Amino acid sequence: MLRPVRLVACALLAAATLGLSACATAPLVRTDYDPTADFAQYRTWGFYQPVAMEQAGYSSWISERVREDVRHEMEARGYRYAAEGADLLVNFQGVIEDKTAVWQMPRSDVEWFYSYRHRSYVAVPVWYDETQVRQYRQGTLTVDLVDGKRNRMVWTGSANAPLTPGGKPEQRLAGIDRTVAGIFAKYPHRAGN
Structure with a gap:
């Protein structure tokens, strides 16, 4: 009977993680990549199965919004979506941590x-x-691009920022959009380039 409670907790965690929209400051974005990867060979993309944020077995309005934003960002870079056999697979995950700042x-x-x-x-x-001393919660959204043939991560981007409670749903959706766009703004490649 613990499983349904865990599923609800995971959904709430994902919702709060992507509440980066209510942040007072812009999220800090960090990226890294595999220096041996040949990004010119990638032309198609799809979603990694299962997406880390949906490992509980279901999707949420947040994971669906991230999917839409990822689709927009990948297509804007010239990649074509392929449900099967894609060159790049996109995975994403949200995490919330309790933090303590001391100064x-x-x-x-x-x-x-x-x-x-x-x-x-x-x-x-x-x-x-x-x-x-200040206690706060920090949300992190990570987007990974995985080579579909080698099943190896070739690029990762993460955005993290302190979370503030509250906020209207429209603000949270806009924050998700800004966060995903901020992560992909640091992705320097285009399809077949």
């Missing part, structure tokens, strides 16, 4: 001491570091 803030203050010599109070400046 020091320099502070100054004035301490008052009684001086028996001067028979009055004397102000003495004091400098110190105040420790600040």
Whole structure:
């Protein structure tokens, strides 16, 4: 009976992960690639089976939106979709992590001491570091391109940013669109180039 609860938890995790739209700052995008890969040979693309975000056995509105955005980005780069035998397979995954940020803030203050010599109070400046701690959640969306013949990842891009609670569904959808576009903005290749 644990399985349905786990499936719901995975769906909520995916929904929150792609809530990057509610971020106050733009997501940080990082990419990496296989230097031995020949990107000029790739002309078609499809989805890896099963897509990591849908390993629970079902799709969600979030995974469907990511699929639409990936389709748009791949076709804009000249790749043709092929359901079977594609040159490149696209996989994507969302993860949420609880994070803690700790930093020091320099502070100054004035301490008052009684001086028996001067028979009055004397102000003495004091400098110190105040420790600040903040708990937050960070969402990461990763998109992998896999060589279909060798079943080997040839390019990966990830976007991560702190998540903020709330936000309208339209804002979350727009955030998903921006996040996927931000990841693919760092993909330098085109079909057959």
